[in-house]
Amino acid sequence: MIPTIPRHRSVDIVYNAYITMFFVYLALPLIVVAVFAFNDSQFPSLPWQGFTLDWFFGDSQPMVGVFHEKSIMSSIGTSAIVGVCVSVLAVVVGTTNAFLFNRYDFRAKGVLYIFMILPLVIPGIVLGISILVSSSKVANAVWDVAQFDWEALRPGLTLVVLGQFSFITTIATLVLSARLKNFDRSLEEAAQNLGASQLTAVRTVTIPYLAPALVGAFLVAFLMSFENFNTTLMLVGSDAPLTIAMFDRLKEGSTPLLNSVSLMLMLGSSVLALIMIAFQKR
Amino acid sequence: MSANRKFGFYMLLAPLVLWLLLLIIxxxxxxxxxxxxxxxxxxxxETSFANYATFIQEPLYLATFARTAIMSILATLLTLLIGFPVAYYIAKMARGxxxxxxxxxxxxxxxxxxxxRTFGWMILLRETGVVSSFLQWAGIVSGPVELLYNDAAIMIxxxxxxxxxxxxxxxxxxDSLDDSVIEAGYDLGGKPASILREIVIPHAMPGIVSGCIVVFMLSLGNYLTPIMLGGKDSLWFTELIYSQFIVRFNWELGAAFGFLLLFLSSVIVWAALRLTGQTLEKTMG
Known part of the structure; x- marks a missing residue:
């Protein structure tokens, strides 16, 4: 079935109805989350009690808004710090990986490429516990030998960063490899013919060409880190990133506060998406 | 390789090897x-298979394991069935x-x-939720209905x-399937069903396989959705891992569970690749 082949009108009607229903299904949960952030009620449910902005700006019980809820605000900060660390690391290693696989042929290349993909097919929770087990083992060994408690290897932000980095790097590598593959090597050679060293040629020709992919990989990595739940859950210490903080709240019972945080997350993601689209167009 | 190039090679190899060795292998x-x-x-x-024996002997663990696998496969097939017409519409019917x-x-x-997303479904499906209110308003049901905390909710x-x-x-x-191939199928007298079966699906196979692998993996390893949308009896295998590690502090058994989950996902991914003649590099890379 393609547009150029004539078909019965009823087929079109049914198909279009199906597509419409599909997009309603996609949009519905997000719409209700956003709408109930403005409901003047203790619970994110019907009936509608009137419009309010208290779940954003309210500063007294029982309606403390997001901007006055210290634990939520600080967890957003924590998530942002983790996100930046993970993205920087993932983009750096992703870039070296992309160059390695693009520029060199070596015996273990095929095997290493499969290993590079693997983190994507390991369940996040298993990645989390494997890193938890290993770091605890090292920390315990250090304690036995030197009586020194290596804090960074106990559950906490360092481990969260490492855990997220372990699989987000694969995604960064794939994004960067895809763009590097389409790069015309003769441009680099031309720079070298004009007297540039190899490193200078890469820095002044190849890296600017990669820039949209670098920004794209950074944003995707940041978003994946910000949203990550499974791996983070196993490695988190006392400073909870946003998803964990929200999960703890949700277990206690839902309030429209969670709706307003969610709405802000959606707005934040949209801004990131727009930045990314703007950069891809260049 | 010149000395310079060799140096560059090792400089690029080092981060990859360190990452994979220290954080994965x-x-x-x-x-x-x-x-x-x-x-x-x-x-x-002591070194023994005791933890795996515990897994086999305890009916709850085995049942949860099987349930997680079956529901993940079901979720994968449902996602494919629902998603395929949409993907086809976007790739072949919609223009510009x-x-x-x-x-x-x-x-x-x-x-x-x-x-x-999960929170959105909770607001929609729970007893005081939007869907329940809508059904009462429309006169389809007389009192509040609880649509949350069951397997259907997990599936959704x-x-x-x-x-x-x-x-x-x-x-x-x-997208990479040329329209003229489909036209040729029609010209040769093919019916829509046979064109779908003999032209479209074979061509889309790499996409179907890679989509299914990722969806299966994500469902199997999901923690949030089953715990928030599922009922008291709808355990998910990841919940067992979490409770052994964080609640019971029995890391040995938890590690065994983690390995079983990894094993299950690897076996099914491998089987899917073998059955369809695809490779991991091609479908994921």
């Missing part, structure tokens, strides 16, 4: 070793601006955290959460 070896430890006294351990708008609309839900959530990972590879592969 060694941790999983440690996990495997830990899963083979049996606690025989205070601080005393409409096409890119629809494609972007598919991506939007996945820019927000899974937690937010799983399918919703993984839809993107099915639709994107499907659109990509369907």
């Amino acid at each position: 060694l941790p999983h070896i440690n996990l495997a070793v830990l899963s083979l430890q049996e606690r025989v006294g205070v601080g005393q351990y 601006r409409k096409r890119s708008v629809l494609f972007l609309m598919c991506l939007i839900p996945f820019w927000v955290s899974e937690l937010v 959530g799983l399918v919703y959460t993984s839809m993107l990972f099915m639709v994107v590879p499907l659109v990509t592969t369907l």
Whole structure:
């Protein structure tokens, strides 16, 4: 079935109805989350009690808004710090990986490429516990030998960063490899013919060409880190990133506060998406 | 290789090897070793298969394992069935601006955290929720209905959460199928069903396989959706891992569970690749 082949009108009607229903299904949960952030009620449910902005700006019980809820605000900060660390690391290693696989042929290349993909097919929770087990083992060994408690290897932000980095790097590598593959090597050679060293040629020709992919990989990595739940859950210490903080709240019972945080997350993601689209167009 | 080039090679190889060795390979070896430890006294351990024996002997663990696998497979098939017509519409029926708008609309839900998506379904499905209120308003039911905390709710959530990972590879592969091939099928007298079976699906196979692998993986390893949308009896295998590690502090058994989950996902991914003649590099890379 393609547009150029004539078909019965009823087929079109049914198909279009199906597509419409599909997009309603996609949009519905997000719409209700956003709408109930403005409901003047203790619970994110019907009936509608009137419009309010208290779940954003309210500063007294029982309606403390997001901007006055210290634990939520600080967890957003924590998530942002983790996100930046993970993205920087993932983009750096992703870039070296992309160059390695693009520029060199070596015996273990095929095997290493499969290993590079693997983190994507390991369940996040298993990645989390494997890193938890290993770091605890090292920390315990250090304690036995030197009586020194290596804090960074106990559950906490360092481990969260490492855990997220372990699989987000694969995604960064794939994004960067895809763009590097389409790069015309003769441009680099031309720079070298004009007297540039190899490193200078890469820095002044190849890296600017990669820039949209670098920004794209950074944003995707940041978003994946910000949203990550499974791996983070196993490695988190006392400073909870946003998803964990929200999960703890949700277990206690839902309030429209969670709706307003969610709405802000959606707005934040949209801004990131727009930045990314703007950069891809260049 | 010149000395310079060789130096560059090792400089690029080092981060890759360090990353894979320290964060992927060694941790999983440690996990495997830990899963083979049996606690025989205070601080005393022996190497044995005791943890795996516990898994086999305890009906709850086995049942949860099987349930997680079956429901994940079901979620994968449902996602494929629901997503395929949509991907086909975007790749083959929609044109120009409409096409890119629809494609972007598919991506939007996945820019927000899974937690937010699950929360949205809770607001919709619970007893005091939007769907229940709507059904009462429409006169279909007389009192509040609880639609949350059952397996259907888990399924809705799983399918919703993984839809993107099915639709994107499907659109990509369907897009590369030339319209004239489909026309040729019609010219040769093919019926829509046989064209779908003999032309479209074989061509889309790499996309179907890679979509299914990712969706299956994500469903199997999901923690949030089953715990938030599922009922008291709807255990998920990841919940067992979490409770052994964080609640019971029985890391040895938890490690064994983690390995079993990894084993299950690897076996099914491998089987799917073998059955369809695809490779991991091609479908994921």
